[in-house]
């Protein structure tokens with residue numbers, strides 16, 4: 001008898017840990033292509049969503065290897081949030097492998113957050129992708145510009161609202177609370193960047209034009225010959241000369257790019273190479289949307305001083 005009671009008590013305790021898992025199953029399952037969009041979807045969706053990202057913050061989002069594990073993540077998704085502008089066109093391959101009608105192009109669960117974004121650096125002539133340029137539709141790296149977050153989160157809220165109309169008000173409440181926090185941070189960032197208006201910087205990959213423009217900095221050159229095309233020695237010589245002539249002191253480097261090369265160029269030009277988080281999670285401590293921009297603004301200010 002006593003033994004029987006013990007066993008049923010043990011059974012009771014075993015049910016405990018299972019309960020949260022059961023409620024997790026009720027959440028809206030979202031897959032985001034990049035961590036910035038995961039972070040923003042979590043801000044809007046709050047407790048109602050369970051979000052995974054296909055890319056990691058330290059990766060080059062242009063080139064993701066489609067492994068079966070990515071397709072597995074997509075197979076059970078209610079929604080796929082993508083960056084668009086061909087940054088994450090690899091997601092299409094994974095979607096086709098996932099065989100999930102919720103997220104095929106044109107389905108209500110497919111959310112392209114570039115809708116409504118004013119795209120910069122749109123090529124004036126047709127870009128031939130066979131030449132390797134990875135920005136054929138213009139610069140796709142708008143997500144870590146805090147000024148773009150209202151549009152991105154609007155697209156996410158619309159997508160979540162289509163899936164769960166009964167929670168629309170909650171998504172909008174979450175979104176407004178996040179945007180209020182972002183506004184406060186924006187005032188702090190604008191103050192920190194104010195003294196550096198008009199300063200020219202060099203970037204490795206052209207990933208920074210949106211945030212540089214936001215704070216009045218300008219991009220003088222890229223180490224890559226063209227977007228996605230490796231630096232050639234003649235091009236680098238030209239950049240070094242330009243940096244000396246124009247007194248450019250900073251080269252921005254992405255976590256996935258060649259820091260050694262950037263440092264060598266910086267040394268020759270009398271400048272500094274500084275690694276910024278090109279996506280949420282790209283560097284240590286940049287593990288939320290606001291934390292990533294905090295890191296980038298602080299690192300830039302320190303380098304420009």
Ligand SMILES: [Zn+2]
Nearest residue numbers: 062134206227
């Ligand atoms: Zn790019």
